[in-house]
Amino acid sequence: MSAVTRMPRRHRSRVLALAIAAATAGGAAALGLPALAAAADGAPPTLPLSGGTLDWGLKQSFRSYVTGPAAGTITTADGAGTNADGTYRFSGGTGTYDTGTHAVTVAFDGSVEFASTLHGFDIKLADIKLTTTGTTGTLTADVTAAGATSDDVDFASLDLSAATAGHDATGAITYDGIAAALTADGAQAFNGMYQAGTALDPADLAVTAGAAPTTPPTTPPTTPPTTAPTTAPGTDPSTEPTTPPTSAAPGTPATVVDGNLxxxxxxxxxxYVTGPIADGKVESTGGATATASGYRFPKGTGTWDADGKTLNASFSGGVHFLGHLTGGTYALDLSFSDLKVSTNGATGTLTADVTSKDMTTGKSSSYDDLDVATLSGVAPAVNGQVVTITSAAAALSADGAKVFSGFYQAGDALDPVTVAVSLDEGAALPTAPAGSPAPTVSDASVEAPGAATAGGTDAGATLASTGSDTPVPLLLGAAGALVVTGAAATVLVARPKRLRGSAG
Incomplete structure (x- = not known):
């Protein structure tokens, strides 16, 4: 994108509508001032928007999958192009700004097509539209796959509250870092593979407003904004426990005699692994068991230092993910064992012995004591002779990303980590989380209604996709998601009532 001049910090995070109104009524220097949001006397009820561009990459991990294991291609056309960072620029944006409601609607030229002969999909997104009202909005697209097109599929909800407003050298209004998340309609279209709220790539918008009123305001606003932000800043979980552990003498690490991770x-x-696409299974090994929230790894051993709030603990058992059975061999083969948790204050590390198969080459690699995740928000609590760490946030490390063939990026959120260890043989550990265990075999109940059986397809089901953070051979928003083996195909299309063209 062209160079952007940033507004002072106090003017950032304003809504797009205010930026357009301000730029129209008082020039780009007044960008983001709420007092200029109302249309000036004589201004038309709507203002034309033109020359718009939208930079959006859908999901970086999906792009990596298409050009990696899927050995596919990504083609931009009809006015769209590819940016240096791999995202796409949709150009020719035109639309309107409603001076009464401050609603913005912009439609863009261009399309992007994802295709893989190896994994059997061809999906095209076109007619991208962005609409906003206040600090929220929606991004929609037409989706063509399996010979059928579904119009105006709601891909993402938009949140402009944390985006950065500015203007570029041409005078266009810019809005960078618009947060995008999967909508409820999108989650339904993805057949449940993604949950509503899953983060997609952020979007950058640039647009030029129509001519300003012939008589611009002569008096600058005299009243500063009186409305406080509607969302208070989040609370940084930096406060450590105020009561020091009492399970060991000061300066003497206590021995962990049992524990669960x-x-x-x-x-x-x-x-994904146990769903209809990978059609796989998860095996608990070495004493590990499935729980409602994942897996329990038992028989913890190690040390706990009460003074430094330092825990070093190892756990037994493992978990083995298998999917995409092809010719008697699983293309997806990933296992974790010998898990260890090391914490120091509010941070920590989760390590494991990992065996991972490259889904493209079929080559297996093994790693001992690999740093899989970094932990934050660690808050040890001591109850008698039991130390617990509950729901510490886990983020994928750079080393951990490589066992997923690069489809997850360093920093991506993993499931939270909970640890309970005992310092005395007689101390009772907490029970496993209540609820149904995590699935350990393929669960047919998650298959879309009307999904194809082996040897056939059904394009009348719902649109399927991998979701932004699943490193799997599915299509983003795809109407055709084919099992890697080629023996079965599930072709899914969003919003069947809007289908046009052949549906098979």
Missing amino acids: DWGVKESFRS
Whole structure:
């Protein structure tokens, strides 16, 4: 994108509508001032918008999958192009700004097509539209796959509250870092592979407003904004426990005699493996068991230092993910064992012995004591002779990303980590989370209604996709998601009532 001049910090995070109104009524220097949001006397009820561009990459992990294991191609056309960072620019944006409601509607030229002969899909997104009202909005697209087109599929809900407003050298209004998340309609279209709220790539918008009123305001606003932000800043979980552990003498690490680690790796990954696409299974090994929130790894041993709030603990058992059975061999083959948790204050690390198969080459690699995740928000609590760490946030490490063939990026959120260890043989550990265990075999109940059986397809089901953070051979928003083996195909299309063209 062209160079952007940033507004002072106090003017950032304003809504797009205010930026357009301000630029129209008082020039780009007044960008983001709420007092200029209302249309000036004589201004038309709507203002034309033109020359718009939208930079959006859908999901970086999906792009990596298409050009990686799927050995596919990504083609932009009809006015769209590819940016240096791999995202796409949709150009020719035209639309309107309603001076009464401050609603913005912009439609863009261009299309992007994802295709893979190896994994059997061809999906095209076109007619991208962005609409906003206040600090929220929606991004829609027409989806063509399997010979059928579904119009105006709601791909993402938009949140402009944390985006950065500015203007570029041409005078166009810019809005960078618009947060995008999967909508409820999108989750339904994805057949449940993604949950509503899943983060997609952020979007950058640039648009030029129509001519300003012939008589611009002569008096600058005299009243500063009186409305406080509607969303208070989040609370940084930096406060450590105020009561020091009492389970060991000061300066003497206590011995961990038993313990459990509860961790599910990643919920969306588990759902994918046991769902209708990978059609796989999850095996608990070495004493590990499935729980409602993932897996429990038992028989913890190690040390706990009460003074430094330092825990070093190892756990037994493992978990083995298998999917995409092809010729008697699973293309997806990933296992974790010998898990360890090390914490120091509010941070920590989760390590494991990992065996991972490259889905493209079929080559297996093994890693001992690999740093899989970094932990934050660690808050040890001591109750008698039991130390617990509940739901510490886990983020994929750079080393951990490589066992997923690069489809997850360093920093991506994994399932939270819960640890309970005892410092005395007689101390009772907490029970496993209540509820149904995580699936350990293929669960046919998650298959879309009307999904194809082996040797056939059904394009009348709902649109399927991998979701933004699942490293799997599915199509984003695809109407055709084919099992890697080629023996079965599930062709899914969003919003059947809007279908046009052949549906098979």
